[in-house]
Amino acid sequence: MANENYEQVLNLLLEAxxxxxxxGAPAGIPVGVSNHHIHLSQADQxxxxxPGYQLTSIKDLSQPGQFACKETVTIVGPxxxxxxxxxxxxxxxxxxxxxxxxxxxxxxxxxxxxxxGDLAGTPGITIVGPxxSVQIPEGVIVAQRHVHMLPQEAAQxxxxxxxxxxxxxxxxxxxxxxxxxxxxxxxxALECHVDTEEANAFGMxxxxxxxxxx
Amino acid sequence: MANENYEQVLNLLLEAxxxxxxxGAPAGIPVGVSNHHIHLSQADQxxxxxPGYQLTSIKDLSQPGQFACKETVTIVGPxxxxxxxxxxxxxxxxxxxxxxxxxxxxxxxxxxxxxxGDLAGTPGITIVGPxxSVQIPEGVIVAQRHVHMLPQEAAQxxxxxxxxxxxxxxxxxxxxxxxxxxxxxxxxALECHVDTEEANAFGMxxxxxxxxxx
Numbered sequence: 001m002a003n004e005n006y007e008q009v010l011n012l013l014l015e016a017x018x019x020x021x022x023x024g025a026p027a028g029i030p031v032g033v034s035n036h037h038i039h040l041s042q043a044d045q046x047x048x049x050x051p052g053y054q055l056t057s058i059k060d061l062s063q064p065g066q067f068a069c070k071e072t073v074t075i076v077g078p079x080x081x082x083x084x085x086x087x088x089x090x091x092x093x094x095x096x097x098x099x100x101x102x103x104x105x106x107x108x109x110x111x112x113x114x115x116x117g118d119l120a121g122t123p124g125i126t127i128v129g130p131x132x133s134v135q136i137p138e139g140v141i142v143a144q145r146h147v148h149m150l151p152q153e154a155a156q157x158x159x160x161x162x163x164x165x166x167x168x169x170x171x172x173x174x175x176x177x178x179x180x181x182x183x184x185x186x187x188x189a190l191e192c193h194v195d196t197e198e199a200n201a202f203g204m205x206x207x208x209x210x211x212x213x214x
Numbered sequence: 215m216a217n218e219n220y221e222q223v224l225n226l227l228l229e230a231x232x233x234x235x236x237x238g239a240p241a242g243i244p245v246g247v248s249n250h251h252i253h254l255s256q257a258d259q260x261x262x263x264x265p266g267y268q269l270t271s272i273k274d275l276s277q278p279g280q281f282a283c284k285e286t287v288t289i290v291g292p293x294x295x296x297x298x299x300x301x302x303x304x305x306x307x308x309x310x311x312x313x314x315x316x317x318x319x320x321x322x323x324x325x326x327x328x329x330x331g332d333l334a335g336t337p338g339i340t341i342v343g344p345x346x347s348v349q350i351p352e353g354v355i356v357a358q359r360h361v362h363m364l365p366q367e368a369a370q371x372x373x374x375x376x377x378x379x380x381x382x383x384x385x386x387x388x389x390x391x392x393x394x395x396x397x398x399x400x401x402x403a404l405e406c407h408v409d410t411e412e413a414n415a416f417g418m419x420x421x422x423x424x425x426x427x428x
Contacts, residue, residue, distance in 0.1 A: 101414035113386050113417070144386075166389070172327050172358075173315075175380070176390040200315035201415035203327070 026156045028209025029147060029167075032062050032191045033199040036103055037086045038073060038127070039096045044136070048073060048129025055089045062191045063148060065090065075099075076126040079108025097125055097140045100197050104142070114141040115181055146181040147192045147212075154184035157212050161185065167192060167210040173203035176213065240370045242423025243361060243381075246276050246405045247413040250317055251300045252287060252341070253310045258350070262287060262343025269303045276405050277362060279304065289313070290340040293322025311339055311354045314411050318356070328355040329395055360395040361406045361426075368398035371426050375399065381406060381424040387417035390427065 045053065049071065056070040069087040075097060082103055096119060104111050109123050124137045147167070154160050161184035167177045177198070192210050199205065259267065263285065271281040283301040289311060296317055310333060318325050323337050338351045361381075368374050375398035381391045391412070406424050413419065 101417070102410060172393055175392040178389045179386055196316060197411045198415040201409075201412040203315070 026153070028211050029149075029190060029192045031199070031204050031206060031208045031210055032193050033196055033204065033206060034098065034143065034193060035086070035196050036082065036097075036099045037068075037088050038075070038098070039088050039092045041093060041095045042091045044095045044127065044134050045091055047132045047134045048127060050131040053131075055087060057089060061088070062189050064187050064189060071129075074128040075107065076128060077107030077109040080106045082106060094119060095127070095134075095136050095139050097127070097136075098143045098195075099140060100195055101142050102197060109140055111140045111142045113144045113179075115144050115146060115183075116141075143193065143195055144179070144181055145177055145192070145194045145198060146183050147190075148188040149182070149184050149190045150188055151184045151186065153190055154182060158214075159184070159212065166213045168213050169202045169204060169208065169210050171203045171208070173201065175202060177202070177210075240367070242425055243363075243404060243406045245413070245418050245420060245422045245424055246407050247410055247418065247420060248312065248357065248407060249300070249410050250296070250311075250313045251282075251302050252289070252312070253302055253306045255307060255309045256305045258309045258341065258348050259305055261346045261348045262341060264345040267345075269301060271303060275302070276403050278401050278403060285343075288342040289321065290342060291321030291323040294320045296320060308333060309341070309348075309350050309353050311341070311350075312357045312409075313354060314409055315356050316411060323354055325354045325356045327358045327393075329358050329360060329397075330355075357407065357409055358393070358395055359391055359406070359408045359412060360397050361404075362402040363396070363398050363404045364402055365398045365400065367404055368396060372428075373398070373426065380427045382427050383416045383418060383422065383424050385417045385422070387415065389416060391416070391424075 040048065057067040058070050059068040061067055067089050069089050071087045072084045073087060074081055074083045075085050096116065099111055107125065109125060111123060114122060119139050119141065122138045123140045124135060125140050126133060126135045159165055159182045161182060163182040165180050165182060167180050169175055169177065194204065254262065270284040272284050273282040275281055281303050283303050285301040286298045287301060288295055288297045289299050310330065313325055323339060325337060328336060333353050333355065336352045337354045338349060339354050340347060340349045373379055373396045375396060377396040379394050379396060381394050383389055383391065408418065
C-alpha cells in the first residue's frame, strides 16, 4: 500500500476505537448556556438604534452565522425593567425576547417555554434602545431546552429533528431534563442549549457533557 | 355499634380509598421554594444589629419554629455585593449564608451544594448590617435539595433519615432531580425544599407536588 493508504486505515481504526469507548454509543453532548437575550427584526432594530445602524459583533456563537453584539437594550414589563439585555445577530423576521423564568416575575410577564420562532400567543413587552422604543405585541418566551445537531449526528444518536428526548446530567446537582427538543438541520453545530437557571440548578457549565436518554 | 364506631369505620374506609388512588403509594410531596437567605449566630446578630436587638418575625415558615424576619443584610464577596438578603430566625449556633448558584458568580464565591449545618471547608464572606459588619471565615453554601418529613412519613415513603433519593417533577419543564437528601425528624413538616433557580428550571411553584423515585 502507498503511505496515504496506511494513514487512511489507521484513521479508520482510531475512529472505531474512539466510538467503542462509550459502549459503542456516541460521545456526550456539549452544553451551551444562554442568559436572557434578544433577537431583533430589522424594523425594530431601526426604531431602537436608528435606521441604517450596523450591529457590532463581539463574539461568534456556536451555531454557524449567529453572533453576540456589543449592543444591549432594556426590556420593561408591567412590574419592572431589566437592563443590559444582549442583542444577538443577525436580524430575524420577528423580534424575539428570551427571558429567564425568574425574569418573568420581575417583569410581571408570564412567558411560556417555547422553541425559537414559535411565538404565536406569547406575551408582548416594551423594548427601549438608545434611539427609541417599541412595544411588541408578542415574542417573549422562556427558551425550551433543545439540542442542535446535524442530521447525520441525529442518526448516530438514534433521534431525528423534532423528537422530544430526556437528557441525563451527572454531578452533585445532577438529574434528568425531560422535554428536550432535537433540532437537526444541515447548518447546526452539536450543542445542548439551556438557560442560566437550568445550568445553575443542574450544576452545568460549558465544560459539562450530557447524555440522551429516551 | 355505637355512632362513634361507625364514624371510625367510615374514616378507615376513606383513608383506604384515598391511599389507593395513587396505586397505593403515598401522595405527592409539596414543594417549598427558598430564595437566598441567612441564618445568624447570636454573636453575629449582635455585631450586625446591635447587642440585645430583637428580630421581627414577618412570616412563619413551614418547618415548625422557623420564621422569616423583617431584617435583611448585604453580603459582599470579592467580585460584588448582594443587598436585601433576608434573615431567617431563630438564631443558630453558626452563621450560615444560603446563596443561589448564580449569586456565586456575582459575588465571586464558589459555594458547594451542602445540607444545612454542614459548613466545614465552605467559603466565608463579609456581611453588612445597619450597626456593623462581620467577616465569617466559612458558612456560605448552596442548599442541597432535601425533603423534610416525620419519621412515620419516611416509613410510608419507604425511606429513612439520611437517604439520598431522586424526585420526579411533571410539567413542560419537568424531569428528575437526583441527590435529594431525606431529612426525617420528629419536628419536621412534609416539604421538599429547592431554591429559586431549581424551581425556575423545573417550572416548580408552591403548587407543585413531586414524587420520590429511587
